Amino acid sequence: MALRCQIFRDTVPKIQKHPRKCKHKKKDIILDAGCGTGFFCKILSEKAKFVIGIDGSKNMLQIAKKRLSGSINAQLILADVDYLPFLSQKFTKVFSVTLLQNVPVPQKSLKEIFRVCKKNSLVVVSALKKKINLMELYQMLTEFSDAIQLFENQEDVIGFCSVE
Ligand SMILES: C[S@@+](CC[C@H](N)C(=O)[O-])C[C@H]1O[C@@H](n2cnc3c(N)ncnc32)[C@H](O)[C@@H]1O
Numbered sequence: 765m766a767l768r769c770q771i772f773r774d775t776v777p778k779i780q781k782h783p784r785k786c787k788h789k790k791k792d793i794i795l796d797a798g799c800g801t802g803f804f805c806k807i808l809s810e811k812a813k814f815v816i817g818i819d820g821s822k823n824m825l826q827i828a829k830k831r832l833s834g835s836i837n838a839q840l841i842l843a844d845v846d847y848l849p850f851l852s853q854k855f856t857k858v859f860s861v862t863l864l865q866n867v868p869v870p871q872k873s874l875k876e877i878f879r880v881c882k883k884n885s886l887v888v889v890s891a892l893k894k895k896i897n898l899m900e901l902y903q904m905l906t907e908f909s910d911a912i913q914l915f916e917n918q919e920d921v922i923g924f925c926s927v928e
Contacts, residue, residue, distance in 0.1 A: 768911045769902065788812050788857070795855045797845045797877055798863025802828025802838075808859070809838040816855075818843040845873045853882045860888070862920065865895035871904055878908040881927045890922040897921065 788794075788811035796805045799817030801824055809815045815838045819825050825840050832838045843849050845860070845867060858877050867873045874889070881887060887909070891901060898914060901921045905912050909925035916922075 767906060769906075769914065770912075771898070771914045772916070792856045793854065795848075795850075795858045795877075795880060797848070797858060797860040797873075798866070799828055799840070800824045800861075802831040802840065804859055804861055805838055805840070806831050806835065809835045812857075813837065814839075816841060818845065818848065820844050846876055848876045848880055850880045852879050854880050855885060856882055857886045858888070861890050862892055864889055864891040864901075870896065871907065874904055874908060878927060883927065885927045887925040887927060888922065889925075890920045893919060893921045 788808070790813060792812035794808050794812045794815045796808060796815060796817040799805050799819050802817055805815050805817040805828060809832065817828060817838065818841045819828070820843070822842060825842055828840050832840065841849065845863060858881055860877060864870045864873065877887060877889070889901075889905070893916065898916050898921045901923050902912070902914055905923045905925055909927060911926040911928070913924040914921065
């Protein structure tokens, strides 16, 4: 199948700027990989059926736990993105916001992220551009998706990928 890729410069996609406006379905089961203090988990939980945030740092998760204390459809798990504790094809969306530049082998993390996605799902990954540039992100993502939208702003590179 032909690769479909669009590049947008100096624009910020909605999940970065206005996460509430990003289209979600009530039946979405979302993974936030590298959720940190749970900022995105909280917002996503308002729109989705269930959100799971995973992070490798206990300290981050403690803050996230407080933030999500009133959210009955969100769960936090201490886990390494390279060894996700989930069966394959379980999530309708996976977000991973500024995690990729922190892991030793981004391709390995991406392989795990895409493994847990259902067919016809969406994967959104961003990285700090000073560590991973647009071309590098593009090359990594083409291994896993045929339909990619890439965004670049002053600090981040962001990929929206359809999983078919
Ligand atoms: C820059 S923070 C971003 C946090 C959050 N996504 C946000 O945008 O607010 C990166 C997060 O990735 C987590 N992290 C780094 N390596 C990880 C790994 N191998 N597995 C899981 N989480 C990891 C860190 O603990 C940190 O919370």
